[in-house]
Amino acid sequence: MSYLKVSDISKQYDQGSDALVNISLTLEKGEVVSLIGESGSGKSTLLKIIAGLEVQDRGEVYLGETRILNPSQKLVSGYDEIKLIHQGNHLYPNSTVGENISRPLLMYDKAYREERVKLILEMLNLTSFEDKYPRQLSGGQQQKVAIGRAMSIEPEVLLLDEPFSSLDTIQKRELIEELRAIFDQMQMTVLFVTHDLDDALMMSGNLVILQKGKIVQEGKAEDIFRNPTTYYTAKLFSHLNIISDKEGAFIRPMDILIKNKGRNPGKVSEKKFLIHFNQLTVIMPEGEIWKVEDKERTCEVGEDIYLDWDKNKEVCLSFVSSDDLPTS
Numbered sequence: 001m002s003y004l005k006v007s008d009i010s011k012q013y014d015q016g017s018d019a020l021v022n023i024s025l026t027l028e029k030g031e032v033v034s035l036i037g038e039s040g041s042g043k044s045t046l047l048k049i050i051a052g053l054e055v056q057d058r059g060e061v062y063l064g065e066t067r068i069l070n071p072s073q074k075l076v077s078g079y080d081e082i083k084l085i086h087q088g089n090h091l092y093p094n095s096t097v098g099e100n101i102s103r104p105l106l107m108y109d110k111a112y113r114e115e116r117v118k119l120i121l122e123m124l125n126l127t128s129f130e131d132k133y134p135r136q137l138s139g140g141q142q143q144k145v146a147i148g149r150a151m152s153i154e155p156e157v158l159l160l161d162e163p164f165s166s167l168d169t170i171q172k173r174e175l176i177e178e179l180r181a182i183f184d185q186m187q188m189t190v191l192f193v194t195h196d197l198d199d200a201l202m203m204s205g206n207l208v209i210l211q212k213g214k215i216v217q218e219g220k221a222e223d224i225f226r227n228p229t230t231y232y233t234a235k236l237f238s239h240l241n242i243i244s245d246k247e248g249a250f251i252r253p254m255d256i257l258i259k260n261k262g263r264n265p266g267k268v269s270e271k272k273f274l275i276h277f278n279q280l281t282v283i284m285p286e287g288e289i290w291k292v293e294d295k296e297r298t299c300e301v302g303e304d305i306y307l308d309w310d311k312n313k314e315v316c317l318s319f320v321s322s323d324d325l326p327t328s
């Protein structure tokens with residue numbers, strides 16, 4: 001039996017606009033899943049409903065055998081077993097790191113509190129910061145303290161709602177890697193919400209993709225990358241070049257081979273130096289604009305090149321709405 005079960009959840013804030021539509025998903029104990037979706041796709045609403053902090057119109061959430069009650073069904077909303085952490089989780093500015101982490105443990109005896117705080121500080125590599133105040137910490141360290149505070153009462157499930165969006169890319173990657181190792185070690189069940197695919201992949205290879213309140217695809221990242229079912233999921237991973245003589249077929253810039261002669265002629269109109277390759281903009285015979293990765297960095301603006309690719313690498317979609325495609 002699944003551990004965290006979200007069953008057929010729907011939610012409308014205003015009549016006529018769906019925030020969530022028939023959302024079902026399950027997490028096993030110790031599973032870490034990244035939930036990705038653009039702004040307004042319903043990610044925060046879903047996490048709040050899972051945590052018992054928002055009222056859904058339909059559907060249920062279970063943690064093991066326990067049904068999670070929403071604020072209309074329970075006097076004090078929320079559960080110690082399910083902790084929601086977001087960017088706005090402010091620390092108490094006049095309390096030290098140690099005091100912040102021990103705050104939720106006030107009703108426990110002193111010895112247990114001290115032991116738990118010590119353990120969390122060690123786990124998060126924050127022992128030397130125990131007596132410091134939040135203002136003396138970096139943004140990443142403050143977020144770690146917020147997570148430590150949520151973990152102090154030993155929750156079963158952590159729901160992370162873009163908690164690192166204020167951090168720079170390097171800080172964020174290091175923190176995600178560090179936390180992932182801790183979650184594995186503690187067998188913590190985690191749903192990590194982000195709008196950034198790189199962050200999602202750093203945290204977990206198991207993805208759930210949300211678009212306009214609906215789950216459009218879920219599974220292993222590699223499978224979604226190679227076999228996306230919608231244009232939106234395909235486009236999350238990279239730019240897609242439209243293969244004009246094949247309906248619903250696309251080729252990713254990284255899957256294109258650049259040749260001196262052959263088929264698919266094009267003219268390089270722009271070259272951008274990126275970390276792992278030069279990104280070329282190529283004008284194709286019918287005026288289509290393609291993006292191509294020049295890994296050898298040999299092509300120049302104005303050059304005529306020929307493009308080739310393995311047919312197996314083509315992304316073929318059975319339905320593409322004209323609204324999805326770029327207008328050019």
Ligand SMILES: Nc1ncnc2c1ncn2[C@@H]1O[C@H](COP(=O)(O)OP(=O)(O)OP(=O)(O)O)[C@@H](O)[C@H]1O
Pocket residue numbers: 013014018019037038039040041042043044045046195
């Ligand atoms: N309290 C509210 N009252 C009315 N509408 C709301 C409320 N909260 C969210 N919504 C609407 O519900 C939809 C989903 O919002 P939600 O915040 O869950 O999305 P999100 O994916 O978390 O977005 P973001 O990444 O920008 O935080 C949006 O259209 C939003 O405008």
